[in-house]
Every structure is written in C-alpha cells, then in structure tokens.
Amino acid sequence: MAELRVAKGALSEIIRILAEAGFSSPAARFFESADAAAVLKRSGADKIISGVIPKEAIRSDYFEIEADLDSRLTVVAVDMGGFPPEDIVYVQDVAFAIPAEVVEGLCNYQLEFDGEYFLFTDKGGTRHTLRSIFRRS
DSSP states (O other): OOOOOOHHHHHHHHHHHHHHHSSSSSSEEEEEEEEOOOOOOOOOHHHHHHHHSSSHHHHHHHHHHHHHOOEEEEEEEEEEGGOOOGGEETTTEOOOOOOOHHHHHTSSSSEEEEESSSEEOOOOOOEEHHHHHHOOO
C-alpha cells in the first residue's frame, strides 16, 4: 500500500490540531476550499448562475474558472470512530481519516505546512491542490 508522506512541520501542526480537538480518538482529515465569488464575477460566470446565460455554458466555463481559484487546504480533527477502519491510515503514529484510494493518489506528493496553510508539493517542489492532483489521476 502507498504511504502518505508528511513533512516534519506539517506533522507537528497536525499533532497540535489533534491535541486541541478534544476527541478521545482523533484523526486528521483534509478539506480544500476556495472563495470563488471574485473569480465568478470576473469571468462573467455569475451571469450563468443568475440565469442570464444558459446553464449549458457552465461546463465549458468551469475549467477556465477553476484554474483561477485560490484554494486553501485545511487539516481538521475528526472523531476516528466515525470512519471505517480501512479509511484510517497512520503516519508516524498520527491517524488520518483518508480512504485508501486517496492515499494512493497522494503517494507522489508530500503534505507540507508553510506556517499558515497546508499544501501538497511534488518531488520538484511544485505546489498542488487536491483538485489538481486528482484531475490528473
């Protein structure tokens, strides 16, 4: 099975998050979010959403919009008991609630923490979002 690679700084921050969570069996979980409002307005997609432009145009415009999204990767603490055992993986004794197929998709990337945000980098140091990683898969 592929392993999730986590940089020392990211692991330290995750341990801090889990310690503050208050769960008896905490696990880390990834969430990625992006504030799309500015991008939608700039691209004119807000007109699609409001019905001014036919919704059939959404699919073709989405990929242009997606490239401009400023994604933020967050790691949160969850209760491990809410996940099936096969979705719990351990990295240096820290539990992560991540399905095996996601871990497999992340095996060529390393989770890092830049002091403010979590991010994935490839072996060349290029930053990636979860969306960009799994769009390639």
